[in-house]
Amino acid sequence: MEVGPNATTATSAAQDEADASQVASFATLRWVLPSDNRVSILTDAAVSLGRDAAATIRLETAQVSRQHAEITFDGKRHRIRDLGSKNGVFVNAERVRDAELQDGDVIRLGDAIAVVEVITAAGLPGFAEIAPGIHGGALLRGVVARARRVATAPFNVVLLGETGTGKECFARTLHASSGRTGPFLAVNCAAYDDSTVGAQLFGYRKGAFTGAENSSAGHLRAADGGTLFLDEILELSPAIQAKLLRAIEQKEVLPLGETKPRSIDVRFLAATSIPLNRAVQSGAFRSDLRARLEGSIIELPNLCARRGDVVPLFLQLLARHGHRVVPNLDAKLAERLCLYDWPMNVRELENVARRVANEHSERAELAFDLVRDCLNFDIAPLDTEQAATNREGRESRAQRGIPAYGTEELDNLRRALDKYHGSVKRAAEELGVSRPRVYRMLRAIQSTS
Numbered sequence: 001m002e003v004g005p006n007a008t009t010a011t012s013a014a015q016d017e018a019d020a021s022q023v024a025s026f027a028t029l030r031w032v033l034p035s036d037n038r039v040s041i042l043t044d045a046a047v048s049l050g051r052d053a054a055a056t057i058r059l060e061t062a063q064v065s066r067q068h069a070e071i072t073f074d075g076k077r078h079r080i081r082d083l084g085s086k087n088g089v090f091v092n093a094e095r096v097r098d099a100e101l102q103d104g105d106v107i108r109l110g111d112a113i114a115v116v117e118v119i120t121a122a123g124l125p126g127f128a129e130i131a132p133g134i135h136g137g138a139l140l141r142g143v144v145a146r147a148r149r150v151a152t153a154p155f156n157v158v159l160l161g162e163t164g165t166g167k168e169c170f171a172r173t174l175h176a177s178s179g180r181t182g183p184f185l186a187v188n189c190a191a192y193d194d195s196t197v198g199a200q201l202f203g204y205r206k207g208a209f210t211g212a213e214n215s216s217a218g219h220l221r222a223a224d225g226g227t228l229f230l231d232e233i234l235e236l237s238p239a240i241q242a243k244l245l246r247a248i249e250q251k252e253v254l255p256l257g258e259t260k261p262r263s264i265d266v267r268f269l270a271a272t273s274i275p276l277n278r279a280v281q282s283g284a285f286r287s288d289l290r291a292r293l294e295g296s297i298i299e300l301p302n303l304c305a306r307r308g309d310v311v312p313l314f315l316q317l318l319a320r321h322g323h324r325v326v327p328n329l330d331a332k333l334a335e336r337l338c339l340y341d342w343p344m345n346v347r348e349l350e351n352v353a354r355r356v357a358n359e360h361s362e363r364a365e366l367a368f369d370l371v372r373d374c375l376n377f378d379i380a381p382l383d384t385e386q387a388a389t390n391r392e393g394r395e396s397r398a399q400r401g402i403p404a405y406g407t408e409e410l411d412n413l414r415r416a417l418d419k420y421h422g423s424v425k426r427a428a429e430e431l432g433v434s435r436p437r438v439y440r441m442l443r444a445i446q447s448t449s
Contacts, residue, residue, distance in 0.1 A: 027078055029107070029114040030126070030137065030308040033334050034061060035315065037126045040114075044073040049109060050083070063087045063110030063331070077101060078116075085109070093335060104307055106338045111331040115308035115338060127312040131173040134166060135316065136309045139301055144173060147298050151177035155295020156248070156268040158233075160275060162439060164345030165300040167271040168229060175227040180267060182225025190235040190425055190435070197240055198256065202247070205257035212257070220253050223266050232435075233270040233293070234279050235425050238286070245289045268293060273439040274424075284422020303342040303349065310337050313346065317353035325364050333368035343440055352376070413441050 029040040040047075040057050047056045050068040059068070065085040071078050078101045082089040090108040091099045101107075103118040119138045129135050130144045150157060151174045159167045168186055175184040192200055199209070203218025219228060230236075236244065247253045248268060252261040270293045272279070279285035303310065311334050315326060329337075342348050355374035360366065412431060420426035424442075428435045 025118050025120040027101075027103075028117045028119055029057070030117050031112065031114050032308060032311040032338060033111065033113040033329065033331055034059075035311065035329075037312070039126050042071060042073070042078055044075075046073075047071040048083075050085075059109065059112045061111045064112055065110070068109050071101070080107065087111075090335070093339060104305070106307060106335055108331055108335050113311075113331055113334045113338065117308055127309060131169075132176070133169045134173065135313060136306060139306045140309070143298065143300060144170075147174050148177045150174070150296045150298070152179055153295065156270070156293045157296045157298060158276060158294050159269060159271045159298050159300060160273075161271070161300030162273050162302055162343075162345060162443075163435075164342075164347030165302060166346060167300060168231065170298065170300060171227070171229040171269045171271070174269060175229075175267075178227065178267065180226050182227070182265070183223060184227045184229065185219055185223040186229040186231060187219050188231045190232040194237050194240075197236065198243065201240065202243060202253045203255035203262075205255055209256065216255075218253065218255060220247055220264055220266055221255075221262060224264050225266075227267045227269060229269045229271065231271045233272050234274060234276075234285060235423070238421075241286045241289050245286060245292060248289075248292045274442055279422060282417065282422045284417075303345040304340070307338045310340075310342070310349065313349060314353055317350050318357050321350075321354045321357035323353075323357040323361050323363075325362070327364055327366045330365070330367035333366060333371065336368060348376075410441060410445055413438065414445070 027042040029042065031038045031040070048067065048070050049055055049057045049059060049064075050066050051058065051060055051064050052066040055067070063086075065083070065087070067083045068085040069083055069089050070081050072081070073079075079098060080089060080091065080096070080101055081098045082096065087110040088095045089099075090096065091101070091105050093106070093108075101116050103116055105116040107114045107116065117138065120142065127135065127137050128141075130141050134140065134144060147157075147170055157174060159170055161167050171186065172184055187201070189197065199212075199216065199218070201219050203216050203221055204212050206212055206215045247264065250261070251265065252263050254261045275297075276285055276290040276294060280287045280290050303313075311329065314337060315329075318327065344351075352375055356366070356371050359374055360371060363370070413427060416427035416430045417423075420430070424435050424438050428438045431438070
């Protein structure tokens with residue numbers, strides 16, 4: 001069956017609902033183009049796709065043939081077969097006659113684009129605003145649902161995700177659902193050096209050090225009754241980690257220059273791009289502090305793991321940054337947007353959308369040749385060899401967004417991390433690269449270990 005605007009029923013709706021409730025997961029086609037937020041649920045019955053009125057999934061677009069393709073189920077996986085279409089069937093930019101479909105595959109039929117999504121969460125899988133500032137489909141909906149389930153719990157939470165995955169938005173959602181009446185306060189631990197971070201977190205008395213012309217409550221006391229979000233928690237030095245551990249255990253802080261502790265009631269949310277257990281193993285993080293913070297771990301997916309969200313997010317971001325009409329996207333542009341790895345996640349997608357909106361705000365049609373100068377990746381059609389490589393590895397490295405690095409580069413990173421006792425900030429400075437790049441290199445190391 002199909003769900004979404006202008007949807008048609010492929011099989012009995014009641015039967016499909018019953019079938020979906022009996023299984024742990026089911027496959028869907030999430031239509032990126034046409035961009036009507038339509039989702040087709042695949043069962044074990046054969047499904048025809050095309051412009052023909054009798055097609056199970058009817059696609060009324062100019063470049064789709066009347067009988068374009070057929071999807072069947074062989075008992076284990078779904079397969080797609082070209083029915084002799086004029087413009088072909090493409091899976092991950094590779095033209096195919098008959099191909100097995102997997103979760104995350106991008107299908108192009110003429111000028112129609114769909115992403116295969118295996119849905120395990122309850123509810124409709126289409127694109128929507130799930131929480132304030134958080135937009136996505138079923139995968140993200142499941143993560144938000146989990147965050148809300150632990151929101152009122154008495155323990156602290158670690159948000160695990162790469163840069164640009166929206167950790168602060170999730171932290172705000174947790175706080176909003178927690179019932180805590182105090183403020184939400186976000187602190188970037190990497191924004192302070194070792195000489196100032198203690199004063200900023202725990203506060204200080206006037207005259208406690210040179211330049212302390214006034215007293216400061218510090219971030220922990222400022223968040224009293226509410227939630228303190230500690231972004232990039234791994235950037236804290238061992239000394240500050242020890243003080244933070246005591247503050248969490250004793251529910252009190254001792255400001256610099258004072259002798260009497262101050263009571264606090266704070267719920268801590270910590271964000272990291274690297275699992276804390278790995279940081280503990282490398283000696284960069286205290287195991288007892290990890291135990292206090294990891295009441296629950298919520299892992300945020302990379303944008304490349306939710307390919308069906310990319311195009312609707314792109315259109316939304318275009319509007320946010322001043323594109324004056326809702327543009328029609330060229331199918332090849334939409335396909336390449338879906339297939340790109342987005343190493344900086346939504347933040348990178350937003351940068352692309354901002355450039356396109358600034359340079360082509362009046363355009364009602366966007367083709368990849370028109371906007372390629374606004375993009376920071378190659379969106380030329382994949383050659384046959386590259387397409388085959390992508391197809392072989394799409395469930396592993398490409399799906400998880402793990403780029404390739406040279407052995408020497410990774411060895412240099414290991415030495416820098418050893419030299420600075422696991423500090424990503426100092427290792428990045430040593431190597432002359434950004435911290436996000438170091439995090440991506442660490443993921444590459446982890447994927448091969």
